[in-house]
Amino acid sequence: MSAYGTTRHHGQQSASTTPASTTLFRRLTWEGTVPLEIRVDSKELPANSDRGLECYYIQAPRVSYLPLLMPEIRRFLMDVVFDEAAGKMLKEEEWWFESEEGTLLKWHWPIGLIYDNHTISASIRPSSQTSTSHHNLQVTPLKLILHLASPPTEKLLLSPSTESCKQAFMGQLKEADFIRWGNTKRMTGLRKPDQDGIWEGIKEHNFDDYWRVASKIVPTTAPARSSSPPPASSNPSMHTRPPSADPQSAPDRDGAYTVRSVPVRLYLPDGPVMQDVVSPTLEDGSAHTLAHYLSTHLPLLFPPAPYSGPELAYALIHGVLVPPDAEMAWLGACMAGADGWVSVCVGIAR
């Protein structure tokens, strides 16, 4: 059975520098998983395969990548489905995934992003069987078809190897670093063991290994100014930043509210992906909220206040409907993916 998605590591993050609430949300983000159903294209099953068992279910970490699941999937197929001789003929570097609707799945996208993208793309398909009402976001397995040959390399863009996945991951981390600070000094300043360690954290799905390094590059939520207390969430029992827990080291040069820009990408159903400069605070000094971000980027889908009409669209981050008053800087520190990016997926309300 899958070892993924289990909470194997429960060490404590260094609480002296990171507020406990930040660590909590980072852990919730890290531990998020999605169900996948993986089925070999029946036309490509080698002779003598056990056709009754060609489906494999896995609860995969949102922050992981498809190439990292391949060893487990391969093991299952070799042990259970493929005839031994036929299995030996298959070349794993030619395997590739497609969704049921025929969308190619990119090797370098985090699995959670692939899942959320599928959810929002389904929201614009009236014939879709699954309920896409966001008030009832059903967690159903994302059905993947595994092809065993003839990968459309031009469209997949990268090879399925773990190494190229790592390179793409590091590239994203660096781009996020550049977005935040206008340089990549924090990333290039990491020693080789740290650079390897952060990827090992992803591969092994180890929260502590990952954050031991990531905390050197991802800003904390310690406030830059006491005048703008970011609201935590609509849930009064979850104060993200009890004042006593925050180190009062203003001005905090590495704080989430002092970055030049928050690394955010906006995903629309079936594309496009939008990205630009997202400053943590607005000109009047108030915090840049998700509501403001959405209504400035997509005013037709998220009409600015005052608006009393029906809801037209919704926004998911890691599969969660995030409160509109969530602040972009807070999201960047607490709900970024492991690649450093806040991925906002927009679906159509029905």
Next chain:
Amino acid sequence: MAQASGSPDDSGRLATLPWTPGDASETAAEALQALDTYKKKDPFKVIVRFKAVGNAPIMRQNFYKITASNRFQAVIQFLRKELSWKSGDPLFTYINLAFSPAPDDTVSNLYKSFATEGHLIVNYSTTAAWG
């Protein structure tokens, strides 16, 4: 112009659902139409400035205009062609001497986030320079 949103039978299907409020199909149609306006491709062009790093050959012309909706992959392919690079010859590309963007990111996004003095600066190298 935006195309008609959704599929033709869209509103009809929604209207027949007994539990759908009367204006739900209208709302969905409005949302889909709004979505279409955001799917329109950026028509503007961006100036890309290529800069060789290390031993990489220098290009005689290094300013090019490229449609912003292109993916970065198209920039890489263009560069390979200009340099007469054979497939398999290593070529590494970076923005602002700092990072390699994902090949599926668009020139438009990269320009909006990283443009320097109105140019998107693309560095290229025959060896991995900023890993």
